[in-house]
Amino acid sequence: MRSISFILRHWTTALGILLLAAVILMALTAHLVFPGDPYDMVGAPLTWPGESADTLLGTDSLGRDMAAGLFYGARVSLLVGFASALVAAIVGVLVGAFAGYYGGWTDDVLMRITELFQTTPQFMLALAVVAVLGPSVTVIILSLSAVSWPAVARLVRGEFMVMRERAFVHGCVVAGMSDLRIIFAQILPNVLPVIIVMSTILVATAILMESALSFLGFGDPNVLTWGTMIGMGRGQLRDAWYIIAIPGVALLLTALALNLVGEGLNDALNPRLKQRKG
Amino acid sequence: MSAPRRNLPFRFIGKRILQAVLTILGIAIINFFLLQLAPGDAAEALAGEAGTADAGYLANLRREFGLDRPLWEQLATFLMRIATFNLGYSFRYGETISTLILSRLPATLLLMATSIVIALVIGILFGVTAARYFNRLPDRLISLVALLFYATPPFWIGLMMILVFSVWLGWAPTGGMRDITAPDGGIAGVFDIARHLALPALTQAFFYLAIYTRLVRAGMLEVLSLDYIRVARAKGISEQRVAYRHALRNAVLPLVTVVGTNIGGFLGGAVLTETVFSWPGIGRLMFDAMLQRDLNLLLSILVLSSVFVVIANLAVDLIYPVINPTVELR
Numbered sequence: 001m002r003s004i005s006f007i008l009r010h011w012t013t014a015l016g017i018l019l020l021a022a023v024i025l026m027a028l029t030a031h032l033v034f035p036g037d038p039y040d041m042v043g044a045p046l047t048w049p050g051e052s053a054d055t056l057l058g059t060d061s062l063g064r065d066m067a068a069g070l071f072y073g074a075r076v077s078l079l080v081g082f083a084s085a086l087v088a089a090i091v092g093v094l095v096g097a098f099a100g101y102y103g104g105w106t107d108d109v110l111m112r113i114t115e116l117f118q119t120t121p122q123f124m125l126a127l128a129v130v131a132v133l134g135p136s137v138t139v140i141i142l143s144l145s146a147v148s149w150p151a152v153a154r155l156v157r158g159e160f161m162v163m164r165e166r167a168f169v170h171g172c173v174v175a176g177m178s179d180l181r182i183i184f185a186q187i188l189p190n191v192l193p194v195i196i197v198m199s200t201i202l203v204a205t206a207i208l209m210e211s212a213l214s215f216l217g218f219g220d221p222n223v224l225t226w227g228t229m230i231g232m233g234r235g236q237l238r239d240a241w242y243i244i245a246i247p248g249v250a251l252l253l254t255a256l257a258l259n260l261v262g263e264g265l266n267d268a269l270n271p272r273l274k275q276r277k278g
Numbered sequence: 279m280s281a282p283r284r285n286l287p288f289r290f291i292g293k294r295i296l297q298a299v300l301t302i303l304g305i306a307i308i309n310f311f312l313l314q315l316a317p318g319d320a321a322e323a324l325a326g327e328a329g330t331a332d333a334g335y336l337a338n339l340r341r342e343f344g345l346d347r348p349l350w351e352q353l354a355t356f357l358m359r360i361a362t363f364n365l366g367y368s369f370r371y372g373e374t375i376s377t378l379i380l381s382r383l384p385a386t387l388l389l390m391a392t393s394i395v396i397a398l399v400i401g402i403l404f405g406v407t408a409a410r411y412f413n414r415l416p417d418r419l420i421s422l423v424a425l426l427f428y429a430t431p432p433f434w435i436g437l438m439m440i441l442v443f444s445v446w447l448g449w450a451p452t453g454g455m456r457d458i459t460a461p462d463g464g465i466a467g468v469f470d471i472a473r474h475l476a477l478p479a480l481t482q483a484f485f486y487l488a489i490y491t492r493l494v495r496a497g498m499l500e501v502l503s504l505d506y507i508r509v510a511r512a513k514g515i516s517e518q519r520v521a522y523r524h525a526l527r528n529a530v531l532p533l534v535t536v537v538g539t540n541i542g543g544f545l546g547g548a549v550l551t552e553t554v555f556s557w558p559g560i561g562r563l564m565f566d567a568m569l570q571r572d573l574n575l576l577l578s579i580l581v582l583s584s585v586f587v588v589i590a591n592l593a594v595d596l597i598y599p600v601i602n603p604t605v606e607l608r
Contacts, residue, residue, distance in 0.1 A: 112304070116308060120305060121545060123546050124546030125546075128577065128580050129312065133317075208429075212433055212550055215431075216550070237437060248437070252434070
């Protein structure tokens, strides 16, 4: 409870939570607010926002409701963002924990592999995976986790290397506790706050990368996403710029919200980091 | 600066170069297996679905890549081709892939250099200012701007720049690298390219700007509290001079690593900017390769970009001990 009041003292964090809650609400209620298919034509093409009462945010060049696209797009963004961050966090924690705890050649091998994945430019690797395996939500989640886990692994490894030398860990070893139990039941809970903070940033990055993929036309063709909307609106930049502006602002606000929440969580969960940064 | 040269043993350099070669080898192997994952016949995947693949071309590809051979032999062939920079032929473009990539490289390098220089200048200015006005209005404003840039998809910034500066104000062209009517060389030719370069370079710079600003700010905050800064102030040196001449030198050290990473990753990061602005570089080439499912071209670019990263990282590793003599070589 103390940490909740701590979070609320910071208005930027509160703003982040509010924005994020709004996006989550949009995603959850999309099928209730807009029961039809977001790809269906609902009004005259290129209706400007505010021009018609039926489509408050206007329509695109094929008469699709911008607002419906915004709601359904929130679903895809959040699903891809959270799922890929979760996969990346799990893989990163496993690799980082073993590398940091055991050290030696385990560390060498695992870190060399991690470096390989970090060497290929992130977005390019994600693009290539999607190009080879074909665009679908599952492949996109996999490709984004494939490029995000190395950062987690490095962070977790560093934390484990420090924790490994703590007295309580030595105590566990002396007490005859198994390695796995020390890693997951003793050290991991202590490292969790850092992982959680990093994961919120991973979600934001994944959402931005997914939007970039679908902007380029390599998103899942079966779902409408914000990036797809921006990509399809490119042709109308001159006379109907709202088609690009509206989903772009949605993306910006979502990524901003996640970053703000991440910063707030960092202040709340890792007070020693905050002190160090002054 | 003579001390660091003395502790730059050849063993360190040799070890790093060996590591770099091994990394490139590892990446080539990952790419090879990525290609194996492609659904269907590898030759068809390589040829792409652009309708350029006739039976003769497919047979040629199979022979060239040794696709009828066992897997390890295919891998060996693949690695040999990369080592000798014999990357094959792109039917779509009617050129060898190595020529194609080399012809696109200058445009990307120009975009990279310009955008990183812009980001560095503004980032250092912002970072130093924010640190000097820690927790006051300028700091808050700069931090807010940095956060906004960090959270905005770069391709969207690019589109909005086109909207404002090309469509509404008419200051810059919407894309491309030069006008068809513009002269090829001379001052007019350079001016024409600069006009085309402005928006993509700024778009790309915004992306780095956020990171640079944060890094410089954090570095300055740490350095400004050190004793030698207090001494400099006590000597009556102006705040301006203390900040830029004394503190900044030590505060930008972490920036070197990040700029190195950015230079290395640039080929990959440029895909979006180059696509938005039709900039004829490597990123745009990669996008076209994806559209045509020209996997051979795609993976060649991917391997080459990774090699670029490895070289940039190696350069940073070698330069860092020279600019920061306190770092320990291992």
